[in-house]
Amino acid sequence: MAARSLHRFANPGRFLRLTDALMPWLWAAAVAVTAAGVAWALFLSPADWQQGETVRIMYVHVPMAWLAMGGYTGLGILSAMSLIWRHPLADLTARELSPVGAAATALCLATGSLWGKPMWGAWWVWDARLTSVLVLFFLWLGHAALVRAFDDMERGARAGAILALVGLLNLPIVKFSVDWWNTLHQPATVTRLDAPAMHVDMLYPLLTCAAGFSLLFGAVVLARTRAAVMERRIRALETARARRLDIVA
Numbered sequence: 001m002a003a004r005s006l007h008r009f010a011n012p013g014r015f016l017r018l019t020d021a022l023m024p025w026l027w028a029a030a031v032a033v034t035a036a037g038v039a040w041a042l043f044l045s046p047a048d049w050q051q052g053e054t055v056r057i058m059y060v061h062v063p064m065a066w067l068a069m070g071g072y073t074g075l076g077i078l079s080a081m082s083l084i085w086r087h088p089l090a091d092l093t094a095r096e097l098s099p100v101g102a103a104a105t106a107l108c109l110a111t112g113s114l115w116g117k118p119m120w121g122a123w124w125v126w127d128a129r130l131t132s133v134l135v136l137f138f139l140w141l142g143h144a145a146l147v148r149a150f151d152d153m154e155r156g157a158r159a160g161a162i163l164a165l166v167g168l169l170n171l172p173i174v175k176f177s178v179d180w181w182n183t184l185h186q187p188a189t190v191t192r193l194d195a196p197a198m199h200v201d202m203l204y205p206l207l208t209c210a211a212g213f214s215l216l217f218g219a220v221v222l223a224r225t226r227a228a229v230m231e232r233r234i235r236a237l238e239t240a241r242a243r244r245l246d247i248v249a
Helices: 002-008 012-044 053-085 089-118 128-146 155-168 170-180 200-248
Strands: none
Touching: 002 012, 002 155, 012 053, 012 200, 053 089, 053 155, 053 200, 089 128, 089 155, 128 155, 128 170, 128 200
């Protein structure tokens, strides 16, 4: 029953119709919330008493870290759907998700480096958290390369799905590395079980930035997936036309 429900949305025409109505609203919400969050973070939130203005890097770094991990979790779900139910739209979405996830992870690493230099005195240290996020970045790149390495797109999707599922083992290491090992990276301050260890003057703009970047992330992935669906349909039409011409000839 669940498989039949999922395959309802695998129809390219239905997917394009649904997303055609959704995309303008999604882009509008993404731009509005991101702009509000960035303005709040840059001009209205206070500087930190220890870090000063450097703390504002947090409003990009932390949402990118969440997107890197959350996006990879989504990639794992899509990969399971691909392997179990042979869901064709899951293959396309996973293919278009990995470059966007890699970009978010790269931004996470870059902003972390910018933040680490004044705080730690070094652009990079082989800290457990940093190293595991670097591994996550390579997993994103590996998936993006692997699914495009085969002439047969289905074989590439299967290989990429297996890699993505194996790579899920890295996510608990990223999340709990600061608890399992003695690292320079600070422990969780927002996603604590008791209460966030952050003042609301910083917490609320951070959550607004995270919501805006998440909407933007989703809009980009959805736009790329729509383009991939339309490209595949055009290719199928061209192939069918070429076959008809061969028959006539």
